[in-house]
Amino acid sequence: MSHFGRSGPPDITDTYSLLVLNITFRTTADDLFPLFDKYGKVVDIFIPKDRRTGDSRGFAFVRYKYADEAQKAVDRLDGRVVDGREITVQFAKYGPNAERIHKGRIIEPVPRSRSRSPRRRHRDDYSRDRGYRRRSRSRSYDRYERDRYRGKDRDYRRRSRSRSASPDYSKGRGRGCYDDDRRSSSRSLSASPARRSPSPRRSLTPRKASSPRGESPYRRSRDGGSPSPRSVSPRGHPADSRSPSPRNSDVDQCSGERVTWANGHDVDVVAVDAVCICR
């Protein structure tokens, strides 16, 4: 009977919400209902789920009709081991729309004073004997925040862990299809991601006269016996003053063209980066 949470938020203004933390990712509302219903009238149980994967986020909201019953549930169920984990039951402090809640009941429709952060402080005395210290809100916070604000077409690079409830995202499918779709348009020529193009800002393809005589620039240089393409590109060694420098001062715009060096040799410009350093 998982009728909880299927018809949107019910009349929460009249109920008392409890926050149940530390439940198992497999725990469902049906699992929690018998426990909490023993102490009062449970009107709703809601387990927030990852909107994208559908996974449980590991906590739940249990709404009681009466405050005393909710209080009783807190007293009795806080620290109870459910499904192998010690759950934490406390009154919710914030509502679905960031309403401030006191003792599980909404006392302020909307916190307009606070801009966007209704969380003023966390756990006043709820961290009694549980060893709750301020850790670094890391994982699930990012997971949640990204799902909420970043949308679903971000790069979920480390969001591949899911449980048995969502096998669709465990392997193969899932984020892989997103990436493929987004990259398919710009996957033109560099099929090997391990090696990048030496000149990302400009195409290395000789535009004109790359081999006027059917020779490749490399062969041409070697045949010339003199400055090889490597010497043309000192790459971090501009102090190589003994190396011949081209007379042509516009070589940085002549990729694929032929330039004449001071020693009289002609070389083909094969890389824009290489020639720019020589200037």
Add this chain to the structure above:
DNA sequence: GTTGAGCGTT
């Protein structure tokens, strides 16, 4: 199959 601080849905 896995995670583990936290506050919310047709």
